[in-house]
Amino acid sequence: MDKDINIGIFGLGTVGCGVVKILQDNADLIRKRLGFGINIKKVFSRTSKCKNLITNYIYAKDYKELFDDDIDIVLELIGGIDVARKFVCQAIDNKKNIVSANKALFANHGFEIFSKAAQNGVKIGFEASVAGGVPIIKVITRDLMANNIKSIKAIVNGTCNYILSQMFETHESFETILNKAIKEGYAERDPSFDIDGIDSAQKMAILASISFNAKVEEKDVHVEGIRDIDFIDIDFAQKLGYRVKLLGIANSKDNKLLVRVAPYFIEQDNILAKVDGVYNAISVISDMTGQTTYVGKGAGSLPTASSVVADIIDIAKDIESGTVKDTLSMRVFEKMEFVDIDSLESHFYIRFSVVDSVGVLSRIANVLSKYNISIKSVVQIGKGLDVVPLLVLTHKAKESNVKKAIREIEKNHQTIIKNGTVLIRVLD
Incomplete structure (x- = not known):
């Protein structure tokens, strides 16, 4: 039997404890399938929910240990x-x-890290940084390696998807559902990172980088969140045959790239429209396989x-076979x-609120x-109130023109326009 592989873990939070549970509960299964074992050799963590569960390990006093x-692989799980x-x-x-499962790290410093890994002949695993249990990194970098990827459309934040799904099902307000999500543990006490689209933007930076061999960082992603979404929007969308989803979209044309995160109207028969709750979904469109989700x-x-x-x-497995190398060398990434x-x-x-x-x-x-x-269609909701929603669906138009029009309406017609105007794109 081959030599066991030793790992060191930095961070025993939610994910770290999950790793410990899998490696210990399924140790025999892993050994049987690999022909050797994966041993937790050393752990460094300032706090932990599962230290007492780990057997046969050394608790390090400094992460440099x-x-x-004798440690082959190091896990960074501190965030x-x-x-x-x-x-x-x-x-x-x-x-x-x-x-590592650290999306913020790779979305902002991935190129530095992968360049350093290539220079030192080591490998970086970052599958968990994008979509939890969905193995999308391996799909793109290995299974679709021979494909020219055209676009990525993705739901990559379970918190936002849960909120929008619940608003659709219960007809309750954004604030009501957000508070429920916090109580049920689907959202953080400060949910800004999720509902403002930052989490999705970091994940889309990583997906766009590996899909288009492009140097994409978080700052390159256009970001909008879901704070301004009201049940009125979701109800109107449904009546027109749409669902509202927070989408991450990346597409390339003529060596030009656009990566964005924003709410979208999606036709109800689109597979992404059918993904509800805390689930993620990534649709990849490529030249040879078409759309895979x-x-x-x-x-x-x-x-x-x-x-x-x-x-x-x-x-x-690479260590055992003596073939460890970084397949994502920054030399193949283009500006x-x-x-x-x-x-x-x-x-x-x-x-509009008018x-x-x-x-x-x-x-x-x-x-x-x-x-x-x-204007394709227009509906005014409510009667007898001082201010009512006016809902407009347009034919195809240039985004810059739509934004100019909204600014002019809000500036020059303040006697009839109240509150903030909400703009949502319709996914073609």
Whole structure:
């Protein structure tokens, strides 16, 4: 039997404890399938929910002990950027293979880390950084390697998908469902990272990078969240045959790249429209396979930990065969030009909050017409109230023109326009 592989773990939080559980509960299964075992050799963590569950390990007093010669793979499971970056770079300098679930780290410093890994002849596993238990990184970098990827459309934040799904099912407000999500553990006490689209943007930066061999960082992603979505929007969408989803979209054309995260109206028969609750879904469109879609739980201790363990096993097999190398060397990544989202053409849904009086629609329609924006359908909801929602669905228009029109309407017609206007794109 081949030599067992030793790992060191930095961080015993939710994911770290999930990794421990899988490696210990399924140790015999893993050994049987691999022909050798995966041993937790050393652990460093300031706090832990599962220290007492780990057997036959050494608790390190300093994370540098994880760089000892008898450790083959190091796990970075602490999250955040600064400390994680320092730790990972030092581990690579010490010729340690790395497995991490840290989306923020790779979305902001992935190129530095992969370049360093290539120089030091070690491998980075980061499957768990994007969609929890959905093995999308391996699909793109291995299974679709011979395909020219055209676009990625993805639901990559379970919290937002849960909120929008619950609003659709219960007809309750965004705030009501958000509070329920926090109580049930589907959202953090400070949910900003999720509902403002930041989490999705980090994941889309990683997906776009590996899909288009492009240098994409978090700052390159156009980001909008779901704070302004109301049940009115979801109800209107349903009546028109759509669902509202927070989508991450990346597409490339003529060596130009656009990566964005925003709410979208999606036709109800689209497979992404049918993915509800905390599930993630990634649709990849490529030249040879067409559209393939991957669905699964995008968060949680065990789904995410399962992806971490899968990376450990992949690297362990490479170590045993003596073929460890970084297949994502930065030498194959190109600096691409990014397209401004204002240049896009799309159908748009616009929700105005207007004074309920004669002539309001006419004044709004005149401004839209000025910017070559044609109205496909319009509905005013409510009667007898001081301010009512006016819902407009446009024909295809240029985004820059739509935004100019909204700004002019809000500036020049303050007597009839109240509150903030909501703009949602319609997915073609």
